[in-house]
Structure formats: structure tokens, C-alpha cells
Amino acid sequence: MVAMLKCGMSGSQVKVFGKAIQALSRVSDELWLDPSEKGLALRSVNSSRSAYGCILFSPVFFQHYQWSASVKINDKDTTFNLNCKLGMKSILPIFRCPNSLERNVEKCKIFTRSEKCKVVIQFFCRYGIKRTHNICFQESQPLQVIFEKNMCSNTLMIQPRLLAEAVVLFTSNQEEVTLAVTPLNFCLKSSSEESMDLTNSVYSEMFVGPDEFDYFQIGVDTEITFCFKELKGMLTFSEATHAPISIHFDFPGKPLALSIDDMLLEANFILATLADEPSRASSPQSLCLSQKQKRSDVMQSNSKADEKVTSQALECLSRKAAPKRLYPEETSTNISVAANHGSPVMKRTAGDISKVPESGVSDTEEVFRSPYLRKFSCMFFGAVSSDQQEHFNHSLDSLTRASDSDEDMNNGSFSTF
Amino acid sequence: MKFRAKISSKGFIEVFIQLSGTVAKLAKVCVLRVCPDKLCFSSAGSTPVRADRLWCEVGRGALFRQFHMEGVSEELNEIYLELTSEHLFRAVKNARNAASLKLQLTKKRRPCLTVAVELASCTGHTRVVVHDLPVRVLPRILWKDCLKPRVRACDVSVYLPALKTLKSIVEKMANMGDYMLVEANRNGQMNLSIETDTVSIKSYFKNLGNPPESTLATPQNRDQERMVQVWVDKRKLLQFFEGQQINPTMAVCNILSNTLLHLVLVHEDVSIQYSIPAS
Numbered sequence: 001m002v003a004m005l006k007c008g009m010s011g012s013q014v015k016v017f018g019k020a021i022q023a024l025s026r027v028s029d030e031l032w033l034d035p036s037e038k039g040l041a042l043r044s045v046n047s048s049r050s051a052y053g054c055i056l057f058s059p060v061f062f063q064h065y066q067w068s069a070s071v072k073i074n075d076k077d078t079t080f081n082l083n084c085k086l087g088m089k090s091i092l093p094i095f096r097c098p099n100s101l102e103r104n105v106e107k108c109k110i111f112t113r114s115e116k117c118k119v120v121i122q123f124f125c126r127y128g129i130k131r132t133h134n135i136c137f138q139e140s141q142p143l144q145v146i147f148e149k150n151m152c153s154n155t156l157m158i159q160p161r162l163l164a165e166a167v168v169l170f171t172s173n174q175e176e177v178t179l180a181v182t183p184l185n186f187c188l189k190s191s192s193e194e195s196m197d198l199t200n201s202v203y204s205e206m207f208v209g210p211d212e213f214d215y216f217q218i219g220v221d222t223e224i225t226f227c228f229k230e231l232k233g234m235l236t237f238s239e240a241t242h243a244p245i246s247i248h249f250d251f252p253g254k255p256l257a258l259s260i261d262d263m264l265l266e267a268n269f270i271l272a273t274l275a276d277e278p279s280r281a282s283s284p285q286s287l288c289l290s291q292k293q294k295r296s297d298v299m300q301s302n303s304k305a306d307e308k309v310t311s312q313a314l315e316c317l318s319r320k321a322a323p324k325r326l327y328p329e330e331t332s333t334n335i336s337v338a339a340n341h342g343s344p345v346m347k348r349t350a351g352d353i354s355k356v357p358e359s360g361v362s363d364t365e366e367v368f369r370s371p372y373l374r375k376f377s378c379m380f381f382g383a384v385s386s387d388q389q390e391h392f393n394h395s396l397d398s399l400t401r402a403s404d405s406d407e408d409m410n411n412g413s414f415s416t417f
Numbered sequence: 418m419k420f421r422a423k424i425s426s427k428g429f430i431e432v433f434i435q436l437s438g439t440v441a442k443l444a445k446v447c448v449l450r451v452c453p454d455k456l457c458f459s460s461a462g463s464t465p466v467r468a469d470r471l472w473c474e475v476g477r478g479a480l481f482r483q484f485h486m487e488g489v490s491e492e493l494n495e496i497y498l499e500l501t502s503e504h505l506f507r508a509v510k511n512a513r514n515a516a517s518l519k520l521q522l523t524k525k526r527r528p529c530l531t532v533a534v535e536l537a538s539c540t541g542h543t544r545v546v547v548h549d550l551p552v553r554v555l556p557r558i559l560w561k562d563c564l565k566p567r568v569r570a571c572d573v574s575v576y577l578p579a580l581k582t583l584k585s586i587v588e589k590m591a592n593m594g595d596y597m598l599v600e601a602n603r604n605g606q607m608n609l610s611i612e613t614d615t616v617s618i619k620s621y622f623k624n625l626g627n628p629p630e631s632t633l634a635t636p637q638n639r640d641q642e643r644m645v646q647v648w649v650d651k652r653k654l655l656q657f658f659e660g661q662q663i664n665p666t667m668a669v670c671n672i673l674s675n676t677l678l679h680l681v682l683v684h685e686d687v688s689i690q691y692s693i694p695a696s
Binding site: 165166168169200201202203204205206207208209211212 | 546
């Protein structure tokens with residue numbers, strides 16, 4: 001049996017679907033179609049692994065929804081999901097004007113032809129017009145993020161329209177934005193790291209009162225910095241769904257999650273945050289941002305050294321030094337590697353240490369060959385395989401070591417997106 | 418040195434947004450001259466003779482509900498600030514529905530022009546967004562470069578047609594060729610032409626009217642019908658018209674034959690002048 005997907009939507013559903021693809025296109029140039037019994041997940045990860053988006057459409061969103069995994073007959077009878085990766089350049093133009101699609105399209109069918117590695121999208125439009133698009137896909141295991149958003153100390157929920165209004169006023173030229181919260185207020189401001197270096201940059205600041213939020217719970221006063229572009233992408237999508245946006249975060253360095261949960265779909269964007277805190281005395285090396293640079297990455301060594309290292313294009317999800325056990329000796333090797341290599345994302349490091357075995361990771365993802373990066377990535381990512389039990393026992397060793405109890409996936413202590 | 422001004426009316430905020438949009442298009446870096454009775458925006462620095470020049474004036478009473486300034490000293494009661502025009506435009510461009518727009522000279526880590534936009538959100542709360550625009554306070558020695566340009570004698574002066582019409586015609590014509598010929602005569606006629614190897618387009622405007630001639634400005638005894646011409650860079654002309662949403666109470670075009678095109682727009686207490694030298 002071959003892995004396949006087959007689903008159908010109405011015109012208004014196509015609009016939401018198209019907007020989802022547009023939002024994910026702001027994360028990266030590649031999109032995974034990942035059907036499962038939970039529904040059809042659209043996933044996207046940026047090249048530096050600092051942003052991840054996943055929009056899961058439940059089966060009831062569609063007019064009809066069918067999927068199957070392929071079964072390989074071998075001694076283990078392992079099943080494989082449809083591993084379908086599409087270029088955004090191919091799929092984005094098809095859903096280019098979601099509003100006009102809603103007006104003109106009566107029905108849309110999407111199905112795969114695995115033997116030809118093709119995804120077929122058919123629009124049945126008014127006046128009997130039928131438009132068919134065939135897109136080739138690449139076989140590639142999707143990435144999946146494991147992030148416990150319910151365990152974040154800070155949770156906010158706000159109507160998308162309010163946040164969008166606020167964001168529109170905040171037109172800064174800078175790519176990064178800092179969110180500063182206390183139990184009494186919420187402030188969005190230009191990232192001070194960037195404005196310190198650029199003598200000609202504008203500093204902007206905006207306060208939103210806690211009473212404008214549907215839910216405002218701040219456990220820890222904090223200031224986190226992340227990439228604005230991805231927030232905006234999420235916002236445009238949220239306006240199509242009319243459900244409130246939840247924001248979950250903790251301290252700098254720990255990723256931030258933006259989520260929308262309505263009955264028919266669930267969207268999650270996980271963004272890396274800068275691990276530096278402006279209030280701390282920073283070493284000269286930390287965060288020398290040039291105007292053209294995107295987010296600098298900050299790697300934390302173990303807590304006693306407390307060094308921060310910047311590397312030009314190295315951007316990763318990073319964690320604060322506190323949970324030291326997650327970063328055994330290898331971090332010192334990796335930091336020197338990071339400092340020497342311009343872009344570890346693309347290069348393989350010479351470092352040999354990795355507690356993560358190969359099997360948990362897709363072979364087609366070259367970036368995972370870098371053991372340093374894999375350490376981070378596997379903290380939050382795991383290749384999706386239908387045999388989740390086995391998968392998690394292998395690739396999440398680091399994660400399970402970190403947690404206090406030996407819980408596995410099925411206990412639901414970690415929510416997977 | 419102090420400066421504080423506030424605009425509280427929606428219509429005036431719109432005018433200010435449009436003005437900063439015009440400045441941003443025509444002068445990358447501008448000088449904001451704060452006087453006791455007005456604000457002036459101009460192209461920065463000593464511009465060479467051949468360069469285009471912008472000069473905008475906003476009377477204190479025109480837009481501002483509150484206006485307070487204290488210059489460098491009592492004798493020199495003015496402030497000259499140099500800033501990136503795009504910064505100002507970006508800070509105000511989404512303030513269309515704002516309840517108020519406030520400008521203030523502040524000193525944060527360095528001198529800034531702080532723009533505070535106060536918006537009433539859909540839930541009834543007010544929200545304030547603050548932008549600190551970095552500015553350079555110009556020393557007195559540079560003030561002479563930023564004075565109002567002298568009005569040069571021109572050969573002909575004609576009222577412009579409705580800006581919207583003019584703008585759409587210029588836009589369409591600007592697709593061909595790089596230079597546009599602007600000509601006008603004392604009979605209220607103006608023509609715009611553009612030419613390439615394969616096509617030439619000419620637009621004729623009639624019955625525009627001419628402003629009353631001052632004896633100093635123009636020589637007498639000129640033929641009414643004779644067209645006075647100047648070739649200008651079409652991009653500059655286009656940029657001038659882009660973003661002009663509000664119809665001015667007076668719009669004049671002055672031409673110095675084959676030398677200069679001088680456009681003047683006046684809307685109540687706000688005036689914009691733009692000189693484009695011949696190409």
C-alpha cells in the first residue's frame with residue numbers, strides 16, 4: 001500500500017488553506033504536507049532552524065479527507081507516512097489570491113500520486129472551469145517540534161485584530177522586536193541590541209494594557225527578542241480564522257510559541273528568541289550585529305563560564321545555561337567550532353560528540369549531520385515517523401534525560417505539533 | 418533648546434502625513450527648521466546648483482493645536498535638525514486614525530525627534546506608540562545652507578490643472594522615455610510631452626489661467642502664445658505628484674526657459690515648493 005492523501009474543500013475553506021500557506025511562506029521556502037489521522041499538517045522550518053510553523057487542519061475542516069500511510073513489508077512491518085516536501089515557489093502562486101479563490105472556486109480537490117511524486121490540486125471554478133495543477137514533491141521526512149507550551153510561565157491571549165492594529169503602528173525597520181512583560185504591562189519595542197549599533201536607527205516602543213488581552217498571565221517578568229517577520233506572518237493568517245492568538249513564552253533563549261486553536265484547525269509558530277538579556281553584563285563578543293545580519297545566534301556555554309558567543313550566520317534555538325545537564329562537555333567543542341565556521345547550518349563540524357543516534361533523523365537533511373546542531377535540533381525537533389514509540393526512545397534521549405521523569409510521548413507530557 | 422508640538426485633528430494629521438510623504442520622496446535627508454511661527458522642511462545641506470531642491474513650510478497655526486519652541490538663543494530663536502525623512506514618514510504613515518500626533522525634541526542617548534502617536538483602539542482603550550527618530554542638531558555655521566531658496570525670475574507662470582488628472586497623465590506618460598518636456602504660455606496653456614524613437618505623446622491643457630504677473634518677476638512684451646519650455650527628469654516630476662492626495666488651494670508652475678521648473682503647491686498655511694533643474 002502506498003502513502004497517499006486525498007481531500008476536498010469548498011471555496012471558503014480554500015481561502016483559509018491559502019492563507020495558511022501564505023503564512024508559512026514567511027517562515028521558509030519549503031512546505032511539508034503531512035497527513036495523519038489527526039488531519040493534514042502543513043509544516044515549514046526556516047533554513048537556520050530558528051522558526052517553525054505548523055498548521056494542522058483537522059479532518060472535519062475538509063469536505064472529505066482520506067489518507068493512508070505506506071507499509072513496508074519487512075521483518076518489522078514499519079509504516080511510513082507520506083513524506084512530501086514542496087517548494088513554496090511552486091505552491092504559493094497557486095493560492096495567490098485567497099480572497100478571489102473564495103469567490104471563484106466552488107470546490108478544490110487535493111490528492112497525491114505517490115508513484116509519480118506528484119501532488120495534484122484541482123480547482124472547480126464557476127462557469128464550469130476546471131484548473132489543475134501538478135506539483136512534484138520531494139520525498140522528505142517532515143520535521144516536528146516538541147514544545148511544551150502549557151508549561152510556559154507566561155501566557156497571553158489576545159484578539160488578532162488588536163495585535164494587528166498594534167503591529168501596524170509599530171513600523172520599525174528592524175527585523176527584531178523585543179517583548180517586555182511584567183504582570184502589569186506589555187511592551188513591544190525595537191530590539192535594543194540592534195539599535196545600539198546602528199547610529200541611524202529609529203527606536204520604537206508601544207504599550208498595550210493588560211485589560212486588552214483575553215488572558216494575561218505573567219509568571220516571570222521577562223524581555224524576549226525575536227524576529228518580527230514571523231509574527232506578522234502569523235497575524236495575517238489569524239485574521240482569517242477569527243480565533244484569539246495565544247502567546248507562550250518564558251525567559252530569553254527559550255523559544256516562544258504563537259498558537260491559534262479553533263475547532264477546525266490548530267496553528268503553531270515556534271520562534272527562537274535571543275538568549276541574551278540586555279540587563280546582564282555582556283561580553284564584548286556577544287551580539288555584534290551588523291546591519292545586514294539577521295538574528296545573531298547566541299550559544300550558551302555551561303553556566304559557570306557564562307560566555308556568549310556570536311557567530312555570523314549561526315542561528316539556532318538555544319536554551320539558557322541553567323539546565324546544564326543538557327549540554328555536557330561537547331558544548332565547549334561546539335562553541336569553538338561555531339566561532340570558526342561561518343555557517344554551521346550548512347557545514348559539517350569536525351566535532352564527534354553526539355548522543356543522538358542517526359536513526360532518529362532524516363537522512364536527507366544535511367544539517368543534521370552536524371552533531372552540534374543536532375543537539376539543539378533534536379531537543380525540539382524530531383523526524384516524524386509513524387512508529388512514535390521507537391522513534392522517541394532513540395532521538396529524544398537528550399530530552400528524556402533532561403526531564404525529571406521518564407515520560408514518553410504517550411503520556412502526553414510533551415505536546416507535539 | 419525645546420520643541421513640542423501636537424496635532425489633534427484627524428484632517429490635519431492627514432495633511433502632515435502627506436507632507437512627510439512628499440518630503441520622504443523628494444529629499445532623503447531633510448532639514449527641519451523650527452521657527453517660532455512655523456516649521457520648514459528642506460533638502461539637506463548645500464545642494465549643488467544643478468540639483469533639485471525642496472522647500473516646505475507649515476505655519477504654526479495651520480496644523481498644530483499646541484506648539485512651543487525655544488531656539489538656540491534669544492537672538493537666534495530657531496532650531497535646525499537634520500534627519501532621515503523616511504524615518505519620519507514611517508513613524509506617522511499609519512497614524513491616519515490617530516487621536517493625536519505629538520512631536521518633541523528629546524534627548525535619549527542622543528538627540529531625537531520623538532513622535533508619539535495616540536490611537537483609540539477598537540476596544541475603546543487608547544494606545545500610544547512612541548518612535549525616537551535620531552536627529553543631528555545643526556550648528557549655526559551650517560544654517561546658511563538651509564535657508565529658503567530665493568525666488569528666481571521666471572519666464573512664465575501658469576496655474577496647474579487638477580492634481581489628480583495631472584498625476585495620472587504624468588504616470589501614464591512616464592512609462593516611455595526618461596525626460597519630459599514641460600511648456601506653458603501666458604495664455605493659460607500648458608503642454609506635457611514625452612518622446613522615444615518610436616512614439617511621442619503630448620498632452621494639452623487649456624484655460625488654466627496665469628497668476629497675476631509682478632513687474633519684477635517677468636519681463637514685459639512677450640508674446641502671449643509663445644511656449645516657454647524646459648526638459649526635466651520624469652522621475653522627479655512623478656515623485657512630486659505621487660502621494661499628493663489633498664487638492665491644494667493654489668498650484669502654480671513657473672518655468673525659466675530651458676533652465677528650471679519650479680512647482681508650488683499651497684494649501685491654507687502649508688506650502689510645498691520644488692525646483693527641478695533642466696536635464
